[in-house]
Amino acid sequence: MDDRAKELIRCGDELFSKRSPLLSLWQTIADQFYPERAEFTVTRTLGDEFASHLNDSYPLIIRRELGDFLSTLRRKDQEWFQVSVERDNLLDNGGKRFLEYATTVQRRAMYDRRSQFTKTMKEADHDFITFGQPVLTIEPNFATNTLLYQCWHLRDVVWSFTLDGRIAEVHRKWKPTARQLAKLFEKKPGASLHPQVSGKLEKDPYCEIECRHVVVSIDDYEPEKRLKTQAYTELYIDVANQHVMYEAPLRNAKYVIPRWKTLSGTQYGHSPAVTVGLPDARLIQAMSLTLLEAGEMAVRPPMAAKIDVIPAGAKLFAGGITAIDAEYDGRIEDAIAPIMNDHRSLPFGLEILKDKQAMLAQAFYIQKINLPQFDHEMTAFEFSQRLQEYIRNVIPLFEPIESEYHAQVCDQTFQVLLEVNAFGDPRMFPRSVRGQETTFQFDSPLSQAVEREKGQRFLEAKSLVDQAVAYDPACSSIVDWRTSLRDALDGKRTPAKWLRSEAEVEKYAQSVQQQQQLQQQIQLAQQGGEAGQAVGAAQQAINAAA
Numbered sequence: 001m002d003d004r005a006k007e008l009i010r011c012g013d014e015l016f017s018k019r020s021p022l023l024s025l026w027q028t029i030a031d032q033f034y035p036e037r038a039e040f041t042v043t044r045t046l047g048d049e050f051a052s053h054l055n056d057s058y059p060l061i062i063r064r065e066l067g068d069f070l071s072t073l074r075r076k077d078q079e080w081f082q083v084s085v086e087r088d089n090l091l092d093n094g095g096k097r098f099l100e101y102a103t104t105v106q107r108r109a110m111y112d113r114r115s116q117f118t119k120t121m122k123e124a125d126h127d128f129i130t131f132g133q134p135v136l137t138i139e140p141n142f143a144t145n146t147l148l149y150q151c152w153h154l155r156d157v158v159w160s161f162t163l164d165g166r167i168a169e170v171h172r173k174w175k176p177t178a179r180q181l182a183k184l185f186e187k188k189p190g191a192s193l194h195p196q197v198s199g200k201l202e203k204d205p206y207c208e209i210e211c212r213h214v215v216v217s218i219d220d221y222e223p224e225k226r227l228k229t230q231a232y233t234e235l236y237i238d239v240a241n242q243h244v245m246y247e248a249p250l251r252n253a254k255y256v257i258p259r260w261k262t263l264s265g266t267q268y269g270h271s272p273a274v275t276v277g278l279p280d281a282r283l284i285q286a287m288s289l290t291l292l293e294a295g296e297m298a299v300r301p302p303m304a305a306k307i308d309v310i311p312a313g314a315k316l317f318a319g320g321i322t323a324i325d326a327e328y329d330g331r332i333e334d335a336i337a338p339i340m341n342d343h344r345s346l347p348f349g350l351e352i353l354k355d356k357q358a359m360l361a362q363a364f365y366i367q368k369i370n371l372p373q374f375d376h377e378m379t380a381f382e383f384s385q386r387l388q389e390y391i392r393n394v395i396p397l398f399e400p401i402e403s404e405y406h407a408q409v410c411d412q413t414f415q416v417l418l419e420v421n422a423f424g425d426p427r428m429f430p431r432s433v434r435g436q437e438t439t440f441q442f443d444s445p446l447s448q449a450v451e452r453e454k455g456q457r458f459l460e461a462k463s464l465v466d467q468a469v470a471y472d473p474a475c476s477s478i479v480d481w482r483t484s485l486r487d488a489l490d491g492k493r494t495p496a497k498w499l500r501s502e503a504e505v506e507k508y509a510q511s512v513q514q515q516q517q518l519q520q521q522i523q524l525a526q527q528g529g530e531a532g533q534a535v536g537a538a539q540q541a542i543n544a545a546a
Contacts, residue, residue, distance in 0.1 A: 005242045008214050008235065012171035015158035022268060026131055026154060029274055032281045033063040034130045040155045056288035058357050059281040066273065066364045067126040070401065073444050074121065076111055079103065080443045081410050085436035093501035095432035100495060102423050106410070109417055112146045120149035121409070127154065128260060128405060129364075132269035135159075135172075136256040138412045140420055147416060159257055161267050162217065167232075167253040169216040179205040185236075185246055194241040210239040215253055251419060256412050258405040272396070277363035280356050287353050291346070298343045305336040365397045402442045410440045458488040 023040040030038035035050040051060065074080050083102045085091065091099070110117045124134035135157045141148035156173040176184070178200045185191035200207050214235045221233050230249035238245055259269025305314050314322045314336055328335065361367065368390075378386070417423065426434070461479055468475035482505065489499065500508070 002242055002244050004235070004247075005237045005244045008171075008216070008237060009212065009239060009242065011169070012158065012212055012214065015160065015169075015171055016173075019158050019268070023155065029130060029271075029278065032278060032285070033059050033274060034126060035060070037127070037130070037153070039153070055285050055292065058284055059277070059360060062277070062360055062364045062366065063126065063130055065366060066369070067122075067129045069369055070125040070129070071118075071122055073401070073406070073442075076118075078443060079107070081107075081406065082441045082443075083410075083414065084439045084441050085433060086439050087436060088439075090432055090436075092430070092432045093499065095430040098430050098433055102414075105422055106413060106417060109147050109422065110413060114141070114144045115147040115149055117147070117149045120151045123151040127151065128258065128271075128401075130271060130274060132260040132271040132274075133257055136409065137254050138256060138409070138416055139254050140416055147413065159255070159267060167215070167217070167255060167257065168220060169214065170253070170255045170257075172213045174211045174213055175208040176211060177206045178209055181209060181211070181245070188246055188248075190248075191236075191246040193245060194238050194243040196241055197238060211245075212237045212239055215250065215255055218249075252412060252415050256408045258400075258408045260400050260404070273364045277360045280360045280363065284353065284356050284360065287349065287356065291349050291353060294343070294346055294349065297341060298346065301338040301340060303336055304339050306334075309335040365394070368393045368397065398444055402444060406442055407440050411438065414438055458484055 027038060027040040027042070030040065031053065035054070038044075038050070051057070054060070081103070083099045083106065085095075085099070109115065120136065124136055127134035131154055133154070135152045135154060137148075137150045137152070139148055140146075152172060157170065159170045160168045162168045178197055181193060181197060182201055185193065197209055214237060215232050216235075218230055218233055230251065232250040232253050234248055234250050234254065235244055236246040237243070261272050262269050300316070303314055303316060309325050309328045309330075310322060311325065312323050314320075322336070324332070324335065418426070423429075461484065465475055465479055482502075486499075
């Protein structure tokens with residue numbers, strides 16, 4: 001028995017115990033919106049029908065639509081993110097070119113087929129939309145020399161954060177087979193399986209072993225062993241035998257847990273879309289059942305029959321034969337007739353159902369996720385106001401996706417690649433990049449609107465200056481056109497290799513200015529009747545400057 005394993009198992013059990021009331025809520029949410037994931041308080045078997053308890057598929061479609069929309073923000077055929085730095089105003093052209101190179105390297109690593117990035121992120125998208133957070137791991141896969149992305153079930157993971165928002169510890173339940181454990185640790189130095197597990201490799205290699213993967217901050221685990229390159233420690237623990245199978249230092253937490261919306265006093269996030277939409281989803285299911293029953297009664301109404309005339313009951317199905325008493329000599333309509341109900345309220349019920357579906361779509365931002373369509377010519381002021389309105393509407397959705405979700409995934413990926421020198425020797429990075437904190441810029445409908453507005457501001461400034469120059473030519477010098485144009489081009493994500501550096505532009509500007517001055521000298525010489533030799537010398541000077 002290992003004392004370290006015993007203490008970490010106890011800490012994990014305490015976190016799982018405190019989190020247990022939340023599982024019932026997640027089960028309810030999954031039953032209504034994400035039945036494929038509804039295994040928080042129940043255990044499914046292969047072949048179980050996921051949505052047999054539902055009467056209407058609309059809540060599932062809405063969740064699927066918003067979840068799938070997130071994947072369109074990471075289209076492989078577009079550069080949806082760019083590596084940047086916090087103080088990007090200090091970047092020179094060489095620094096910008098390096099960041100573009102780093103972006104290309106990171107994109108290639110993320111979209112490598114063996115990294116499982118696309119599959120994992122699709123799973124995480126729907127956890128983010130439905131439960132307010134996914135649990136991801138990003139690590140190097142040295143077996144294939146690629147990255148490895150994995151998404152884990154929220155049921156199996158608990159975590160806590162430090163006061164400044166960093167991951168403090170993560171405990172994940174895990175049940176690999178004995179063979180999988182042996183394969184995982186066969187090349188890891190210092191790894192060891194418990195003798196009871198080793199003994200099962202030949203007798204029962206597919207038996208499941210209850211394990212835990214623990215990542216804990218070194219400050220909480222062994223602060224006296226903290227190194228500059230070690231912020232965390234990861235441990236694989238055999239729970240049944242209370243044995244630490246493997247322990248290793250980590251620079252990064254390996255886990256990424258982005259949260260859509262948080263509340264004070266808890267480390268677990270929630271989905272504002274589901275919080276608003278859950279009552280409507282329940283009501284839609286109840287209304288759909290009622291309307292289905294009402295519709296069936298309208299098409300196939302209940303029947304009233306005289307029992308002494310039809311003793312065996314009416315057979316109201318195709319090909320059914322209803323036996324009638326032989327002595328009955330009246331009309332059949334007098335013996336059996338439908339009980340007619342008032343079905344005039346059925347269209348009203350359908351209208352209410354459509355209203356509830358529209359409310360659910362609004363709760364999931366479905367009407368707000370696309371850029372507005374401008375179907376007529378607008379003034380610059382109207383265009384700007386429409387963009388501002390769109391930005392206000394989508395900020396609650398896109399801001400957490402970019403700052404919490406995509407930023408964490410991209411940053412963790414960058415840090416893992418940096419550890420394995422995927423970008424080259426850090427000592428050779430450009431001076432304007434070296435030592436700066438890495439950030440990311442994203443291409444989304446929100447950023448497109450902001451970029452479009454920046455370009456619009458440049459055009460508005462040019463229009464104002466053009467009008468003012470007609471009254472005072474000196475107004476043309478008010479705006480720094482080089483700086484404003486560079487900002488507008490940066491807003492349009494113009495590649496740095498397309499642009500000349502500031503030094504090159506300055507040199508070119510001096511050359512143009514020199515040519516203009518020499519041209520003026522030629523004109524003055526021609527007007528003053530000076531000798532052609534002086535004119536020729538000036539012309540040669542212009543050619544040399546060019």
